[in-house]
Amino acid sequence: MVLKLYAAPIARGSSGVVAFVLAEKQIPFELIVVDMSANDHKTAEFLAMHPFGQVPVINDDGFILYEGRAICRYPAEKYADQGTPLLPPTLEGRALVEQAASIEYANFYPAIAKLGMELVANPRRGLPVNQVVVTQALAELSTTLDVYDTILGKQKFLAGDQFTLADVFHLIAAPRLASEGVDILTTKGPNLARWWNEVISRLAWVRLQAEGIKSTPSW
Structure with a gap:
């Protein structure tokens, strides 16, 4: 089945x-x-x-x-x-993936979600943008991305030199925000920009953005 x-x-x-x-x-x-x-x-x-x-x-x-x-x-x-x-074969490698994935869920995603609500969702509903929330969320995101840039200066991806689920999870909300003009992931630091451009340039992701979700895609 x-x-x-x-x-x-x-x-x-x-x-x-x-x-x-x-x-x-x-x-x-x-x-x-x-x-x-x-x-x-x-x-x-x-x-x-x-x-x-x-x-x-x-x-x-x-x-x-x-x-x-x-x-x-x-x-x-x-x-x-x-x-x-998308997951390393060793216990240590998988633990590093879960570590990076936990940071995405606890630090990265909450700030991105706040920005998405204020800069994307609220304007489309005809609601005002709360600039205080935007400023706070940008500060929270900036702090996280500064650390990301340091980490990515030492390794290729967030959990090491292998592309993993820890990198994948960042695609949940960030691309939508970038499409609305908030493109902090490519401007915050050179290591961060290199990583993010590599993530969003993966063939499967590029095709999904062009074609949408389809049954049994031919890639």
Whole structure:
């Protein structure tokens, strides 16, 4: 049974990152489009899979899993020897991935999410931008990125010299913000810019942005 991915077809957010991981791992899947505007995510059938009524969700031969970061870890583990190795083979290497992934979740993502709400979501809803929140979030993000630039001056990626899930998770929100003109990841430091440009230039990601999410993509 082919893996089923329940998501919107637009390649952004957690759904886009899950599709990216499936592409990197060369895992065939069937896209089940969830139309949020039609409240497909609030049906009894969908809520039985994801009690919070969100995307993405996967169904791998009856095994249901939700939450983007958790979903990404699953194929990286299950198909470790297939496609791009997104987790190192050693305990120490995997611990370093979890360390970097924890920093993304606790330090990087919260600041990016605040900026996304104020600079993208609120204007589209006709709501005013809270400049105090923007200034605070930019300061928080700047502090994190200063450390990132130092780390990336010593190694190629955030968990070492291998591209891993720790790097992948940064694609959840940052590209959307960059498309709205907040491109701090390429201007904060040379090592940071080199890393980020390499991440967003990966073939699977470039194709996802051009084509959106499709069943069993041909990359």
